[in-house]
Amino acid sequence: MSRWSEQFHTHPFQASWMNLSTGAATVALQDDSDLATAEELARLRKLVSHLSTVLISTDADLAAMDALGAMNQNANAAAGEVQAFKDNGNPSHLKNANAQADALATHIYRFSQGAVPDGSEDVVAAADSLRKYVAQWHEQATGHLEALRGQVSGIEDRAGAADHAIDKLGERLTAIEGQFQTQLSGFVQTFTTAESSRAERHDNWQAAQQVKADEAFATTAAKYAKGLDVLGDYQDQAGKVLGTVVNTSQAGAYATYANEEKVSANSYRRLALWLMAVAALVLFLPELWHIAQAVGTYTVDWQKALYRLPFSLVLFAPAVYLAKESTRHRNNEVLNRRRQHILTTIEPYLALLDKQKAEEVKTEVAKSLFTDGVIATADRDEDTGNVLAQLANLATTLMKKKT
Structure with missing residues (x-):
C-alpha cells in the first residue's frame, strides 16, 4: 500500500464519512411528515450514495490529498445536522445537511480528479427512500380515509338527529308564538286598564296636593306677614x-x-x-x-x-x-x-x-x-x-x- 492510500484510509474523514452514511441510511420519517421533508431526505441519501460511489472509484494514488481536511469538516457538519434531525424532527436540519453535503461533494470531486462512477446505485437509493415514504403515506392516507368515512357517517347520523330536533323546535316555536300572542294581547289589555287607572289616580293626587300646597302657602304667607x-x-x-x-x-x-x-x-x-x-x-x-x-x-x-x-x-x-x-x-x-x-x-x-x-x-x-x-x-x-x-x-x- 502506497503512502497516499495509507493517508487516505487512515484520515479522520473516514470516521466522519461513516457517521454521515450510517445516519442518512438510518433516518426514519415521522407519520406527520410532509412531502418536502421526504424529498430532502431522498435527495440527501441519493447524494451520499453517489459520493460513496465516487470515493470507491477514486484511485488514492491519483487523488488530491489537500482536500481531505475540508472534506472531513463538511462530512462532520452534515452528520451533526442529520443527528439533530433525528433528535427533534425539525426539517431545517435536513436542509442544512443537504447544504453541507453539497459543499462536501465539491471537495470530493476535486479530490477524485474527475472519476466518473455508475449512477444506478444512486437512483436505487433515492427510489428506495421515496418508496418507503410513499408506502408510509399510502398507509397513513388509508387510515385517514377510513377515519374520514367514520366521521362522515357520524355527521350524517347527527344531521338526521338535528333535522328531527329542528322539526320539533319549529313545532314548539309555533306553539310558543301562539301563546305569546295570547299573553301579549292580555298584557296589553291589562296594561291599558292599569295605566288608565294610574293616570286617574295620579291626576286626583296631583289636584289634592296642589290644593294642600296652596293652603299651606297661604297659611305660611299669613304667618310670614304676621311675623x-x-x-x-x-x-x-x-x-x-x-x-x-x-x-x-x-x-x-x-x-x-x-x-x-x-x-x-x-x-x-x-x-x-x-x-x-x-x-x-x-x-x-x-x-x-x-x-x-x-x-x-x-x-x-x-x-x-x-x-x-x-x-x-x-x-x-x-x-x-x-x-x-x-x-x-x-x-x-x-x-x-x-x-x-x-x-x-x-x-x-x-x-x-x-x-x-x-x-x-x-x-x-x-x-x-x-x-x-x-x-x-x-x-x-x-x-x-x-x-x-x-x-x-x-x-x-x-x-x-x-x-
Missing part, C-alpha cells in the same frame, strides 16, 4: 329703647359736662375774688395802715397810691380774666343743663306726634343743640377780646391821670 308685623313692632320698640338709651346716655354726658363746668366756674370765681381782694389790699393797705396810726391828721397821698396802681393792675388783670372764665363756664353749665333737660323730656312729647312731625322736631332740636355749641364758642372768643380791650382802656386812663 313681619311682629318684627316691625319689635324693631320700633328696639328703636325706642335704643333712642331712650342713647338720649339717657347723652343726657348723662351733658350732666357730667355741666357738673365739670360748674366746678370750673366756682374755682375761677373764687380765684378771681381772691385776686381782686389781694389787688385791693396792695393798693389801699398802706393807706389804711397810716390812717390807723394818725387818725384825724392823715391825708391820703394819691400820688403814692397811683405809684402802687401798676402792682394792683398786675393782680386785677388775671382777676378779671378769671371772672370772665367763671361766667363762661357758668353759661356752659346752664347750656348743658338745658340740653340734659331737653333730651330727658323730649321722648314723651315726640310720642304724642306723628312720625313725620316727630322727625321734624328731632331735626330742629338737633340744629338748636349744635348751634348753641357754635354760639358758645363765638361768645368765648368775643369775651377774650373784650377783656384785653378793657385792660388796655384801663391802662390808658391811668396814664392820662398821672400826666
